[in-house]
Amino acid sequence: MAQASEARVIAHGGGVWSMRVPIPDNPLGYTLVHLMETDRGPVLIDTGWDDPGSWDTLVAGIAACGAEVGDVHGVLITHHHPDHHGLSAKVREASGAWIALHDADADVVRRTREHAPARWYGYMADKLAAAGAPAEHVAPLLAARDAGRTPRLPGLAPALPDRSIVPGELLPLAGRRLRAIWTPGHTPGHVCLHLEEAHPAGLPGHGRLFSGDHLLPGITPHIGLYEDPDDATAVAPSPSSRPRPSGGDPLGDYLDSLERVGRLGVAEVLPAHQHAFTEARPRVRELLTHHEERLTQLRTLLTEPRTPWQLAEHMQWNRPWADIPYGSRNIAVSEAEAHLRRLVKLGRAEAVAGSDPVTYVACGA
Ligand SMILES: [Zn+2]
Numbered sequence: 250m251a252q253a254s255e256a257r258v259i260a261h262g263g264g265v266w267s268m269r270v271p272i273p274d275n276p277l278g279y280t281l282v283h284l285m286e287t288d289r290g291p292v293l294i295d296t297g298w299d300d301p302g303s304w305d306t307l308v309a310g311i312a313a314c315g316a317e318v319g320d321v322h323g324v325l326i327t328h329h330h331p332d333h334h335g336l337s338a339k340v341r342e343a344s345g346a347w348i349a350l351h352d353a354d355a356d357v358v359r360r361t362r363e364h365a366p367a368r369w370y371g372y373m374a375d376k377l378a379a380a381g382a383p384a385e386h387v388a389p390l391l392a393a394r395d396a397g398r399t400p401r402l403p404g405l406a407p408a409l410p411d412r413s414i415v416p417g418e419l420l421p422l423a424g425r426r427l428r429a430i431w432t433p434g435h436t437p438g439h440v441c442l443h444l445e446e447a448h449p450a451g452l453p454g455h456g457r458l459f460s461g462d463h464l465l466p467g468i469t470p471h472i473g474l475y476e477d478p479d480d481a482t483a484v485a486p487s488p489s490s491r492p493r494p495s496g497g498d499p500l501g502d503y504l505d506s507l508e509r510v511g512r513l514g515v516a517e518v519l520p521a522h523q524h525a526f527t528e529a530r531p532r533v534r535e536l537l538t539h540h541e542e543r544l545t546q547l548r549t550l551l552t553e554p555r556t557p558w559q560l561a562e563h564m565q566w567n568r569p570w571a572d573i574p575y576g577s578r579n580i581a582v583s584e585a586e587a588h589l590r591r592l593v594k595l596g597r598a599e600a601v602a603g604s605d606p607v608t609y610v611a612c613g614a
């Protein structure tokens with residue numbers, strides 16, 4: 250029987266290892282933290298969830314790779330989520346390592362650290378009201394804002410990075426060829442890291458890809474609106490026009506990023522959850538088809554006008570809407586909004602003029 254504290258280190262060859270760092274009380278189970286040797290010492294790709302048990306597992310995992318946490322030279326973070334960036338500050342404290350993150354996710358980290366919880370609650374309440382959430386769903390957020398409550402969530406003080414991961418460039422790592430590929434979608438600053446070295450087992454293809462949450466063998470990553478309380482369109486409510494978060498077109502970004510990663514023709518993918526796999530191109534095609542089908546389904550649901558909330562209620566989830574807990578409903582609505590954004594961009598749906606909260610209806614061919 251596997252124990253939660255066991256890191257289960259796998260040697261992938263060519264000076265690359267992975268270890269399972271547990272995410273407590275989460276169906277994902279663990280983050281695959283990767284360790285890569287360089288001529289200056291080991292570099293970590295992601296660090297895992299900030300929890301004492303996860304920290305112990307990470308330390309034990311690094312030891313099983315033949316190094317010590319104090320030896321870690323640098324930390325490369327695929328994206329700011331707490332199951333990836335959570336332990337970065339602890340690693341830096343223990344080793345003096347630098348932490349590198351893409352600027353767009355570094356901005357998210359900075360905002361998370363700076364914003365008073367009240368601002369965040371207010372932003373979420375406005376956003377949900379604008380999406381058509383019923384008053385009873387928004388009420389707890391307004392109550393929390395007015396009571397000055399502090400949310401009990403991990404990752405509220407994530408580590409500020411020391412360096413930027415600059416897309417397209419080779420990272421300055423002694424003795425290695427690792428190139429950052431910007432893959433926005435799951436987060437605005439998500440990166441994949443392409444190890445442009447021959448596969449150690451001679452598998453055909455162009456190197457290996459540390460794919461973070463962008464490309465996973467059996468899960469579709471969550472794509473919601475990019476959340477930004479500083480976005481002027483989201484924080485300037487007026488009685489006549491409700492605030493409407495802009496948040497770009499994350500699903501469009503994601504699909505573009507997928508195609509870009511598919512074109513790399515990598516021999517093997519080393520993702521941050523589940524397991525390593527070799528079929529990168531077929532998996533990319535599968536995900537593109539999945540999203541195309543989902544967009545078509547959603548467009549069918551828009552034969553009658555619906556708010557993002559109403560669309561989320563009618564979308565297919567892994568359980569009936571009535572059984573989806575509060576926090577997951579917020580994530581579901583954000584996902585519905587990301588899909589609406591895409592349909593509008595493609596000319597397959599449009600906002601109904603004068604609707605408040607805004608409703609969307611199918612249009613075009
Ligand atoms: Zn993530």
Ligand SMILES: [Zn+2]
Binds near residue numbers: 330333521
């Ligand atoms: Zn993740």
